[in-house]
Amino acid sequence: MRMLGAGLIVIGALSAGCGGANTAANVAKPQLDQAAVLRQAQAAKAAKMAAAVKVKANELGQIPVIMFHRVIDKPATQDDRTPQQFRSDLERMVKDDYVPISAAEFVSGKIDIPAGKHAVVLTFDDSSPAQLSMDELGQLKPNTAVAILLDVARKNPGFRPAATFYVTRDMFGKTTPEEQSQMLLWLKQNGFDIGNHTRDHLNLLGKSQKEVTAEIAAGQRLVTDLGGAPPITLALPYGNQPRKKEWAANGKSGSTVYKHAGVFLAGYTPAPAPFSKNFDPLGIPRIRAMDKKGDCSQFCSTAWFDWLKTNSDQRYTSDGDPTTVAYPKFKAPFLRKAFAQRALPY
Numbered sequence: 001m002r003m004l005g006a007g008l009i010v011i012g013a014l015s016a017g018c019g020g021a022n023t024a025a026n027v028a029k030p031q032l033d034q035a036a037v038l039r040q041a042q043a044a045k046a047a048k049m050a051a052a053v054k055v056k057a058n059e060l061g062q063i064p065v066i067m068f069h070r071v072i073d074k075p076a077t078q079d080d081r082t083p084q085q086f087r088s089d090l091e092r093m094v095k096d097d098y099v100p101i102s103a104a105e106f107v108s109g110k111i112d113i114p115a116g117k118h119a120v121v122l123t124f125d126d127s128s129p130a131q132l133s134m135d136e137l138g139q140l141k142p143n144t145a146v147a148i149l150l151d152v153a154r155k156n157p158g159f160r161p162a163a164t165f166y167v168t169r170d171m172f173g174k175t176t177p178e179e180q181s182q183m184l185l186w187l188k189q190n191g192f193d194i195g196n197h198t199r200d201h202l203n204l205l206g207k208s209q210k211e212v213t214a215e216i217a218a219g220q221r222l223v224t225d226l227g228g229a230p231p232i233t234l235a236l237p238y239g240n241q242p243r244k245k246e247w248a249a250n251g252k253s254g255s256t257v258y259k260h261a262g263v264f265l266a267g268y269t270p271a272p273a274p275f276s277k278n279f280d281p282l283g284i285p286r287i288r289a290m291d292k293k294g295d296c297s298q299f300c301s302t303a304w305f306d307w308l309k310t311n312s313d314q315r316y317t318s319d320g321d322p323t324t325v326a327y328p329k330f331k332a333p334f335l336r337k338a339f340a341q342r343a344l345p346y
């Protein structure tokens with residue numbers, strides 16, 4: 001009787017609470033799944049942390065943004081590099097485990113490089129023919145910056161040839177719109193990034209808001225009229241900020257609206273990572289490409305590459321996962337709030 005009674009009670013519970021029983025089953029099953037999903041997520045996170053620890057990832061570390069101008073046989077200014085110097089600049093980066101990313105990728109925090117590698121941003125100012133030139137058949141002229149960069153990348157798999165070209169109306173020495181758009185199209189088709197450097201290379205220091213926005217908007221139109229996308233970043237001519245630095249990032253002139261996610265200076269230090277609280281999108285420092293001598297004994301590229309090698313704990317080191325921002329957990333106070341969701345402290 002007891003057994004029967006118990007059986008009846010069970011049957012009663014099942015029949016009376018049909019909906020209830022179903023609900024209970026529905027709740028119980030997802031709970032199990034959720035627990036499994038959670039365990040999986042924890043295991044995946046642990047694996048990501050182990051990978052980050054293994055390479056001593058530091059995605060709050062510093063990133064050198066190198067500023068190149070012309071690559072020519074007989075340098076005329078402190079900004080020029082010979083083809084040999086430029087090649088050895090790049091080979092030094094290969095040797096030190098750097099992988100180039102574009103300025104647009106940098107300011108957007110889209111840094112997709114292998115674990116243990118360091119990000120570097122290569123920028124080329126003033127759109128001179130010494131950077132990009134080709135013959136009538138579209139073959140790159142040897143010893144131009146782009147030809148050397150592609151050659152070094154070809155010989156060193158993994159060193160991706162990413163770079164940003166800050167163009168002005170000089171547009172690689174081309175004068176007709178057809179030739180100019182050919183140059184921009186070539187850069188785009190080969191995965192290069194185009195940045196705004198104002199139309200006339202105007203010194204924005206002390207200029208009125210109207211002059212500043214007109215010149216920057218004209219720089220954007222230069223690119224968009226030739227079929228390019230509106231640039232994501234701007235490099236300030238001479239590194240000079242306008243009276244209000246916001247004017248360089250956002251503005252409107254006539255019907256042209258510009259919005260830059262990052263504004264680059266001339267500068268003389270490596271830049272904070274875009275995930276760091278120290279990152280100021282309105283004033284990102286760059287480093288002049290130059291050997292360690294004279295003016296450049298401390299604050300140009302060779303000196304900084306030496307410094308970053310010696311102080312490797314301060315350098316940006318990737319964990320290989322572009323979706324996370326990995327760093328030793330004691331650096332947590334330096335994480336920018338906007339990236340909290342992607343944080344992977346270890």
Ligand SMILES: [Zn+2]
Binds near residue numbers: 237
């Ligand atoms: Zn310039």
